[in-house]
Amino acid sequence: MEVDCKYLVIGDMADVWLLKFGVNADNKLVNIVDVPSGKSDLICPYCGVKLVAKKGQVKEHHFAHTGQTCRSVTVKREFPTLPLYDNFNIELSGQALQLLKLLWKSCGQNGWSIPFSVDLKPLIKAKLLQKNPYQNPPGYEFTQLGMIPVGALPLKEFNQVQEPLLLKKLADIERQVELAKVLKSLNLKERSIDLWVYRTQLRRILEHRLYYLKVKTDSETLYKIGVTKRTIEERMVEIRRDLRCHYKTVELKVLGTWEHRGNVELYFKHRYQPFNYRLGSLTEYYKFGTEANAVLNDLEQMNLKCLSQIESDILAEDDKLVPATSQSHYL
Incomplete structure (x- = not known):
């Protein structure tokens, strides 16, 4: 029996935390993106039960236990997910998120003051809106955090x-x-x-380094966002191969690369989702018109990533390191 991992409830919204890592025979954590769909030789880092990679078209890719899901991933507690990496809804309920989007469309994107109402209290408490006494009339405005769910933050x-x-x-x-x-x-x-x-x-x-490409084909011009640990030249070989299934000619131009910026890719996709252009199973392509220069400027305005000592130490770690309190399930 295969059992999907079910997780945490935040507020009045079920926020499913899906297991993204399994442990291989070398005690290394392996990400779900690096394995094919189906049964694997990986085990749950918490309980040691074998895992199945679930990589369907509807649910976010994740691992499921082949037996009973362990308590470590079902108990109501906070799990070690990266803040604002692949979930940009700031743990809002569906109703609060819709209200935030409505306020952005009606007021925020125009720089208009938002008049106070009781419905705003949860958004104010979550620091998504703040009071601006200098607006006329005085009211509330979006914070940087509040602009993330609507994809408005540069x-x-x-x-x-x-x-x-x-x-x-x-x-x-x-x-x-x-x-x-x-x-x-x-x-x-x-x-x-x-x-x-x-x-x-x-x-x-x-x-991972972030890269941004301009793609000229025999019929249209597209743009591609992505991340890679290899050289951009190696990655471009694969990109050309993939695109030749859709176009007769393909010309790639590197518009920019940013070291240590693997955190940005998914927010870029969220921010520019209306311009996403799917090519079969390929999902990282965008069709920009007059917006193209503004999008490139958005990327170029990012500061170069300067690693802190903590970040440098993490990069230098042996990824086979197992916590001292945790013995290998393979031993």
């Missing part, structure tokens, strides 16, 4: 919001591990694995 400012949250979450998980050690808690192993999984995710986005 990429440079997105980095400024997300990066401190990434490191804060790391520090929080480290404190939980230390507290569990002091209290000799039964969940020390679980907390240590949380830290391992989180640091692995953080290392993954830091070791």
Whole structure:
């Protein structure tokens, strides 16, 4: 029997946290994107049960247990996911998210003041809206955080919001591990694995470079966003091969690359989703018209990523490292 992992409820909205990592025979964490669909030799980092890769067309790709889903991934607690990496709804309920989008369309994008109402209280409490006494008449405006769910925050400012949250979450998980050690808690192993999984995710986005390409074909011009750990030349060989299934001629031009910016790709897709242009199973292509220069400028305005000492240490880690409290399930 295969059992899908079910997870956490936040507010009045079920926010399904899907298991994205399994452990291989070398005690290395393996991401769901790096394995084919179906049965695998990977095991759950929390309980050691074999995993199945679920990579369908409807649900987000994730691992399922081949047996009973372990308590570690069903108990109501916060899981080690990267803030604002692949979920940009700021844990809003569906009703609150729709209200935020409506307010952006009616007021925010025009710079108009938002008059106070009782319905705004959850958005104000979540720091998505803030009071602006200088507007006439006085009212509320969108914060940087509030602009993320509607895809209105420029990429440079997105980095400024997300990066401190990434490191804060790391520090929080480290404190939980230390507290569990002091209290000799039964969940020390679980907390240590949380830290391992989180640091692995953080290392993954830091070791990837973001790239942006202009694609000229025999019939149209497209743009492509993506991330890679290899050289851009190696990646372009694959891109040309994929595109030749759709076009007779393909010419690629690199418009920019950004080291250690693997965190930006998914927000770019969220921000520019209306311009997404699918080519069969290929989903990272965009068709921009007069917006093309503004999009490139949005990318070029990003500051170069300067690694902190903590980030440098994470990049230098042996990715086979297992928390000291966690013994290999293969031993």
